Amino acid sequence: MRRGTVPVRGYAVTRWSRAFVDVVEGRTDIADATGTQRSGSVTESADSRRISKARRYFRDRHVHRLSIRPGQVTASVEGSQLDPFDVILSMRTVDVDTVATLLRSRAGVAEVMSVARGEQPPIVGELLGPTESADVASQCSCPDEAVRCIHVLAVAYEVAAEIDRSPLALFTVMGTDLPSLLDALGNNSDTDSDESAAQGTSGVGDESDGDGSDGDPSTEHETLSAVDFFGTHAPLPPLPRPTRSNPLTDLDGTALRAALRASGVAPGDIAEAVDELGDLYDRLVQE
Template sequence: MSRGTVPVRGYALTRWGRAFVDVVEGRTDGNSPTVADSRHITKARRYFRDRHVRRLSLGPGRVSASVDGSQLDPFDVILTMRVVDAGTVTQLLRAQGAVDDLMSLTRGEQPATLGSLILPTETADIASDCTCPDGAVRCIHALAVAYEVAAEIDRSPLTLLSVMGTDLKSLLDAAGDRTPRPTTEADADDGQTPVTDDFFGGAMILPPLPTPSRMNPLTDLDGTALRAALRATGVTPADMAETIDELGDLYDRLVEVPTDV
């Protein structure tokens, strides 16, 4: 295949990927780079396109890789992130009415509010270390690794969570952790009155759960449709009535509350 037909590799093609690279390069103030100069950036981009980065490993708050450079042996690079706390992130999401951002994340989206809470925002949030002799804050090899990380973030937003020290399960668990808090010692001893925090942090007693009337869903189904569905599963017309009775009995057993609980 000729070089002209080889697709050009890209990185920072999404909002989160671009924001990650901006911090690494020092562009967070919107001006020209203050951490990585243009010469380093240009060469690092070529390293990325030519796949000089090897053995990329993404872990909680840490990225490591080897980069082929100007010497015979590759250089070892480690990026260390200032990690986020899942509980703090979800608390801030809740305060901003953006808990649904977690659901957006499961669909592969990159919601803005969640990103603002997880993404690094300043150069100090990402430390880089390389075995090369370059004394720059961001050497060519560290930049090339950062571009690989940005490309992974472009492919999956969950990559950002990982490198920033958390994951979707931790965030969902933290979002669902609304442990009831009693308002008085009597409430605590009672053990029956559910109490939760309201939006402003005060305690609020929840109303009792409703007691729904007993029902049999089979009686609410369209009889013609039910029989057609049963026939499709192989039930003969002669066995139809008995099968419907068995379904009703099965439903009663499923919803029956044990008396010894």
């Protein structure tokens, strides 16, 4: 009788949770476009041994009593000692009014309602989630003095799995919720309308010579050419920002697991072999 396969636990299979894990592991600091470390960030990403062991802890369900509250995550993790270690992740929470303002400036308001449908739109995720390691402070009762110990990483992977299941988990992690953001967007909309109306009223006749122009047709033409190139009064769209991808998680792993089995890897070691391939892929991408 053929033995049934045990499903492998996964995390960071969606855009938002992948970005969250990258921040906790310190990968975003290494990939800083300036080529230098940002203030307050870890000096290097968590080493591959810690990551591999933390993945095993996650896969083997060593994390217990996970609690996600606004701006803080707590859990206990079974480790090398008899008593479990206590882990706390504290977030630098977002200011919901600032997020709302940035969403409006980047034409991302329409994305917000898609979150309620379980989607993870890119602009909302970029503005809501942490962007550098300093945004996520970690504490663990274990003796390891590393910035991100195995137990902290394992808890972060559990949080990423929750974000995979529901994008609203990221809202809670970062100290807010969807209704608060919708309220802020509504308030900002009213404020912007009032300011636009006030500017339109106060501007009548202030800079005009009476014929509806500013008196300098050449200057007006230059302004329209630069600001309103298409004549639609709409801003140019931002350049595309491709998300970080990992073929080991983004693609169907059935063929990979079959190839590993055919190469002689024992069924119980396939998940670990996939993790090792993931570590190798990360090193290739970083180099």
